[in-house]
Amino acid sequence: MSLSHVTIHYPDAAEAALRDVDLEIEEGELVLVIGRTGSGKSTLLGTLNGHVPHFTGGRLSGRVRVLGRDTATHRPRDLADVIGVVGQDPLAGFVTDTVEEELAYGMEQLALPPATMRKRVEETLDLLGIADLRAAPLRDLSGGQQQRVAIGSVLAAHPRILVLDEPTSALDPTGAEEVLATLTRLVHDLGVTVVVAEHRLERVVQYADRVVEVVDGTVRDGIPSAIFETASVAPPVLDLGRYAGWSPLPVTIRDARRAAAPLRARLGDQGTSASRGRSNQQTSLGVQISLTSASRGSSASPGVRARGVRVDYGGVRAVADVDLDLPAGRVTALMGRNGAGKSSLLWALHGTGTRTAGRVSLADGRDPAGLKPGVRRGAIGLVPQTATDLLYLDTVAAECRQADTESSRDSGTCARLLEELAPGIPGDRHPRDLSEGQKLALVLAVQLTAGPQVLLLDEPTRGLDYPAKARLADTLRGLA
The missing domain is CATH 3.40.50.300 (P-loop containing nucleotide triphosphate hydrolases)
Structure with missing residues (x-):
């Protein structure tokens, strides 16, 4: 893919969304696109398959070529056989009712033989760990499950180029690792070109061959270590490296562990082992270790109280008889794997979602549902x-x-x-x-x-x- 002097102007916008962008993406590369919120990353990705400007509107000057095809004369449907795109909002791209149908839909549009479609659907279900969701309605899936299906619907068509906008944003850590490992195998084993825009950089940077930074519509690119030296956004481990005075700065956790070896040696085993298992004491680095907020907040009056809350969708129990107190004046984190029932519980607590049984009360005793x-x-x-x-x-x-x-x-x-x-x-x-x-x-x-x-x-x-x-x-x- 190549972009030559590309500028994008949206209607009624005072500034160009992209300005004079020159970029070459080689076959078999995994390219990470970074930038601040609203910097133009999604616009850049949208130009790669002609979504911008054919669907979004606006004016494109310059040239975008994908495997020799000019997006000015080839609409997104004309590029669907070679480039697959997964947007930030999975639901916006769904056109069928169930997981299996959605995985097959793109291949149907490409007129692939039924036997090939059935084989690829099975492969994709297994690859992404969603075989048990085969017949599930898309609307009943969690956000993370929907994201896996969206990625699978593109993978099943075997495109030569994959463009993914925040592909791990709704995935739990394990799910994100599995998806990224799959993308890496496609790059290394099949020579697929992958372009990923992501804010959770610590998840993706270790896999990236090259980084493209978008800053107010302008673009620069290079190897990860060079770009992150001065990037407007960077993985948290980079800040640790600056604080510790390491050179070169670590880009991945692995880099940081290597750089930290002398520091660990200076601290010594005695100080680190003595600090283990103790709370409310000083570590050798002078950091105060305190009890978790959950244990400290146990005596606080509840802002929300749930007793026996149950949520059923047809024959599926999403929330099973939950008793929960959310302390007033506290920030409480709700954790769980994709599909564990987190969203269903939140909607039940709010009073606008399904609640099959149980009671929810606010601090004044009122039930939000009423x-x-x-x-x-x-x-x-x-x-x-x-x-x-x-x-x-x-x-x-x-x-x-x-x-x-x-x-x-x-x-x-x-x-x-x-x-x-x-x-x-x-x-x-x-x-x-x-x-x-x-x-x-x-x-x-x-x-x-x-x-x-x-x-x-x-x-x-x-x-x-x-x-x-x-x-x-x-x-x-x-x-x-």
Whole structure:
């Protein structure tokens, strides 16, 4: 693939989304695309199969060529036999009802023989560990399961180029490792070209041959160590390397472990072994070890109390008789594998999701399920995995004004919250044109405008870069 002097202008946008981009991607490379939230990563990926501008609108100058085909004269459907794309929102790309049908759909459009399709569907189900979901309705899957199906639907067609936008954002660590290991095998064994945009850099950087950084619509590329030296975003381990004064800076955990060997030797075995198993004591590095917030918060009054909560979908039990107290004034993390029932539990606690049995009560004893929407908004908020479900107006400013009005807040309250979470989002921008991280920030600002006593967040860091995650953490700590 090659991009030559590519510039993208979206309608009504003051600045170009991409500016004079020159980039060559070789066959059999795994290329990692990085950049701050809203920097233009998704636009760059969209140009590779003609989605930008054929579907999004806007004006493209310059030339994009994919295996010799010019995207100016070849629409996305004309490139579907050689390039597969997985977007940030899996649901947006689904066109069938069940997992098996979705895996086969792309191959049907390419007119592959039925025997070949059946074989590849079986291979993909096994490869991604979703064989037990074969007949499951797509709408009933967790976000992580949907993401696996979206990746599988592209892999099954055996494209020569794979473009993936945040492919691990909804996956648990084990699932992310499995998917990335699969992509790596495709690169090394079959010569497939893989282009990945990802915010969780620590997951992907060890597999990358090259890194492309997008900064305000401009692009630079190079080997990972060279780019991350001065990149606007970098894996957390790089900050550790700077703090420790290591040179060269570590890019992966493996690099850091090697660099840390002399440090471990200086600390000695005595200090490290003495610190093991103790809490509330100083380590040899002077870091205070404290009890977990869960144990410290056990005596706090509950902001939400659940007793015997059960959620059933048909014959499937998603949540089984859960007893749970969420302490007021605390930030509580809900953990579990993809499909464990985390989202179902959050919706049941919120009062708008399915609850087959059990009771949920707020600090004042009210059950959220019995509250009117306006009252519930000020008592308990929920930011869902698919943030766009809560965005329905034409501009960011309109969404914020509506939030202020519905919550009886002073004008500008929502806009100020949004600026704290994701600075610089234009008020006249359509919410659907925002990056996934910006959409999430907007929905969170809308929810916070109501001042709920309880805030539930489902995958709140999905699509956020490291600085945005830090701002979100500061906001949540301040609220608690």
